[in-house]
Amino acid sequence: MSSWLSGQRPITIAVLAMGGEGGGVLADWIVAMGEAADYTAQNTSVAGVAQRTGATVYYVELFPPLDGEIPQGGRGKPVLSVFPTPGEVDIVIASELMEAGRAIERGFCTPDRTTLISSTNRVYAITERIALGDGRVDDDLLLEAAHKGSKRFVGADFGKLAQQAGSVISASLFGGLAGSGSLPFTRAQFEAAVRESGKSVESSLEAFSLGYAAAQQPAPRPRPKSEPVPVTIGMGPPRDPAEEAEAAEEARRREVAATDAGKLVGPGLQPQAARVAEFPEQARSMLLHGCVRTAVYQNPAYTDRYLDRVARLSAVDQENGELTTLAARHVALWMCYQDTIHVALQKIRRRRLDGIRQEVNAKPDQLIQVREYLHPQLEEITDTLPTRIGRRLAASKLFGRIIARLTRHGMIVNTTSIIGFTMLWVMARVRPLRPWSLRFGREQAAIDAWLDLAVETARADYRLACEILECQAVLKGYGQTHAHGKQSFAALLDATEKLSGRGDAAQTLARLRSAALADEDGIALERALAELDSAVSAKTA
Known part of the structure; x- marks a missing residue:
């Protein structure tokens, strides 16, 4: 009786890959290698919804050659499955760490049977990208699941290895499969298929070859949890000599910081870099990034304005520089809001275009085309215009209808064409006129009002002032997304009046901020605010 009739099962392999990563080629290589060794091989695929909302699942079954004669009436070939069965997959190959997590979640990868071969790079899922807050899944959680959810985990950044070789990730993953020793084939047989x-x-x-070598190394593990740093309390004021030594050390640190900062930001921002050394040490790194960001966004004078604003918070910073650090981050983010000028500048950056060439592995003499899909709204256009003109046109129903008609189908701009690049270049060159635009004045007034509230609150409730600064995180993007963010932001600042004086004010505002970031429609925030109003009413009743 033949071996498969006596209960032998096929080798089952599931490949999870996104569009453009060569998952189908990888599956074809496995099938070709199996057939060359007289295995019965079958390859099927189930496409995902889109390139990232759902990866394509390629499924391969390999059945070894029969080791005996087929009995009379027996079947000459095994019947193979067309889709992986949870709990019955021997090898799972994932092109990205989240896909490995999906395989575990769906039951394709199990700790009693499956060898999991996964690239440790991340290509963020749509749900991670559209989250108003930080929607990224923790890589350490995915690595922990990969180790616990598989019998053996083979992990490396196969995407980076493929990029080094000028190839696609399917080739390095195929090398990882060979190096794992999970299939009864030699390296020469793998290479012959390629x-x-x-x-x-x-x-x-x-x-x-790079993937093969990487599979020989231990798979990465989650980073160990850092232990809390002990804090000594109640030591009393230092003695005079210690004070003098600390002051001298602080002066030295400031001098070093100013020198290092000057090297980082370049010659155009030397005066601003020198000012950074005057701020708390914990905030200096963030401040340097803010200086560069605001200078690129507008000019060094705008950077001076940025440092002046952060200095207001630093003057009332009562603790370890946390308030100053938060101000350094969130003030820079708000001051560099997204407008049409900034979007145009980002689109034509040499670094971006070079990165695209590198991503698609374009050769030095090879031409590429980059097409931008834009959908400008009335507010985005009028906000860029001088204040008086922008305000009048924003109130004009006729102008609104004209813009709606012209942009209802969106615009496609070829950034790499002469006309497309020139359009974006001209828009980016309008940057010196930004301070006279309609939105600029509105944003600066809003920033100052927000900082006034934070400074006033810091004197009475330091933690609540920190949370007020963090509320800037709800202001994101442009168009409808930004409009929703502005509504949520206004609601959060209004809530601080009701929270003032409460012992749990900071924690409550943090919960409200999390609710504002939970959904774009503001439903979660409305519910949380209603609960707050009910609690306040119950207290005063």
Whole structure:
């Protein structure tokens, strides 16, 4: 009786990959290798919804050659499955760490059977990208799940290895599969499948070799949880000599910080870099980033304005510089709000275009095209215009109808064409006129009012002042997204009046901020505010 009739099962392999990563090619290589060794092989695929909302699942089954004669009436070939069965998959190959997590969640990868081979790089899912807050899944949680949810985990940044070889991730993952020893084939058999495909053989084999070597190394593990730093309380004021030594050390640190800052920001921001050394040490790194950001966004004078604003918070910072650090971050983010000028500047940055060429592995003499899909709204156009003109046109129903008609289908701009690049370049060059625009004046007034509230609150409730600064996080993007954020932000600042004087004011505002970031429609925030109003009413009744 043949071996498969006596209960032998096929080798089952599931490949989870996104569009453009060569998952189908990887599955074809496995099938070709199996067939060359007289295995019965079958490859099927179930496409995802889109490139990132759902990865394509390629499923391969390999059945070894029969080791005996087929009995009379027996079947000559095994019947293979067309889709992976949870709990019955021997090998799972994932092109990205989140896809490995999905495989575990769906039951394809199990600790009693499955060898999990996954790239540790991240391509953020749509749900992670559209989250108003930080919607990213913790990589350490995914790594922990990969180790616990598989019998054996083989992990490395196969995407980076493929990029080094000028190939795609499917080739380095194929090398990882070979290096894992999970299949009964030699390295030569794996490489023969790549050669026989006849496509990008040299670069694919180079990526294969890198993946093969990476599979020999231990898979990365989650970072150990850091232990809390002990804090000594109640030591009393230091003696005079100690005070003098501390003052001298602080002066030295400021001098070093000013020198290092000057090197980081470049010659155009030397005066601003020198000012950074006057702030608390914990905030200096964030301040340097804010200086560069605001200078690129507008000019060094705008950076001076940024430092002046942060200095207001630093003057009332009662603790370890946390308030100053938060101000350094959130003031810079708000001052560099997204407008059409800034979007145009970001689109034509050389660093961005070079990054696109590198991502698509374009050769030095190879031309590429980058197309931008834009959908400008009436407010985005009028906000960029001088204040008086912008205000009049924003109130004009006729102008609104014209813009709606012209932009209802959106715009496609070829950034790499002469006309497309020139359009964006001209828009970016309007930057010196930004201070006279309608939105600029509105944003600066709102920033100052927000900081006035934070400074006033810091004198009575330091933690609540920190939370007021963090509320800036709800102001995101442009268009409808920004409009929703402004509504949520206004509601949060209004809530601080009701919370003033309460012992749990900071914690309550933090919960309200989390609710504001939970959904774009503001439903969670409305519910949380209603609960707050009910609690306040019950207390005063």
